């Protein structure tokens with residue numbers, strides 16, 4: 563018999579409400595894991611908390627690729643763990659595996675078809691990176707910049723990133739620099755984060771949107787205007803950035819976290835001024851979803867792994883311990899408590 567802890571959705575915050583840790587409930591039970599053909603028993607090592615999960619807390623997620631979490635049921639998301647028992651020929655005991663649909667549970671019986679094997683060498687043994695820099699957020703940064711950013715080395719471009727100290731933003735800015743942008747300016751929510759962007763990650767400057775006027779800080783740090791905008795947040799921050807973009811610029815529409823606690827569709831409607839600015843200056847703003855580029859994921863992960871191993875990309879992470887703290891970790895990430903990727907360590 564196994565002692566299993568799991569997290570279920572207790573209540574929904576409402577489409578217009580702030581999520582709270584009490585929306586989740588931790589349960590403990592004894593289970594005897596019976597494996598059917600094709601299944602494996604996995605022990606969870608790390609679980610991911612991500613902004614899109616806020617949409618899964620609603621009964622209508624607003625996105626066709628996202629299913630709502632159901633009340634009273636175990637919630638799921640990105641996870642990584644180790645196979646402890648197997649009735650699947652392709653997945654042997656002891657290997658490391660990952661999935662986008664990992665139940666928030668200390669142990670899971672899972673169908674092997676839901677799992678991908680992980681080579682721990684790819685992350686130099688740092689298995690949490692499978693959920694961050696060498697995983698979905700890293701790919702989002704890489705493919706977002708490469709597919710929608712139009713970075714042209716030697717053309718003195720300025721890139722601005724909002725949500726710059728988070729999982730995707732911190733990697734996107736470093737890729738902008740590696741790919742040849744002349745200036746890479748990050749917007750984030752604290753002085754400590756701004757300092758990390760510049761001293762640890764090599765950004766040109768950091769702007770704290772909670773202090774002072776963003777527009778004048780952007781004018782100071784982007785004297786030649788803005789060519790590329792990696793947008794993680796939307797709302798008034800994005801209005802301020804787009805108003806200073808150069809003609810022919812490109813917005814990478816990655817996410818709009820500032821609007822996720824509101825009852826608006828995705829992507830949320832733009833202000834009239836911003837719409838006019840995009841149109842008059844011929845700025846592209848195409849929707850980007852990393853899952854639409856699955857054929858580029860394997861090659862992208864090899865590139866990200868190489869950059870991290872050679873130190874060309876630095877990884878920032880915020881780690882919380884214990885499955886009991888999943889709800890706290892999620893709500894903390896949604897309000898800026900993380901620097902780099904927020905993960906939860908479940909077992910050693």
Ligand SMILES: NC(=O)C1=CN([C@@H]2O[C@H](COP(=O)(O)OP(=O)(O)OC[C@H]3O[C@@H](n4cnc5c(N)ncnc54)[C@H](OP(=O)(O)O)[C@@H]3O)[C@@H](O)[C@H]2O)C=CC1
Pocket residue numbers: 612613614698699702725726727728729730731749750751752755794795799815816817818819820821850851852853895896897898899900902903904
């Ligand atoms: N298109 C795609 O395929 C994908 C899109 N995404 C999107 O990318 C974005 C970043 O995700 P991820 O890197 O995982 O998360 P982060 O690690 O960046 O964490 C979220 C951050 O958002 C910031 N934030 C929260 N509320 C606000 C607000 N009202 N205004 C400005 N900033 C806010 C906080 O930082 P701060 O201290 O700076 O406020 C917080 O740390 C999200 O919008 C997400 O939905 C993510 C993955 C894939």
Ligand SMILES: CCCCCC(=O)/C=C/[C@H]1[C@H](O)CC(=O)[C@@H]1CCCCCCC(=O)O
Pocket residue numbers: 613614617623624625627628629630662663698816817818828851852853
């Ligand atoms: C509705 C707001 C979405 C904002 C954009 C965003 O954060 C998208 C995130 C996805 C990204 O494309 C890759 C992912 O892993 C995120 C979604 C994961 C989908 C899992 C689907 C599982 C399910 O619905 O059952």
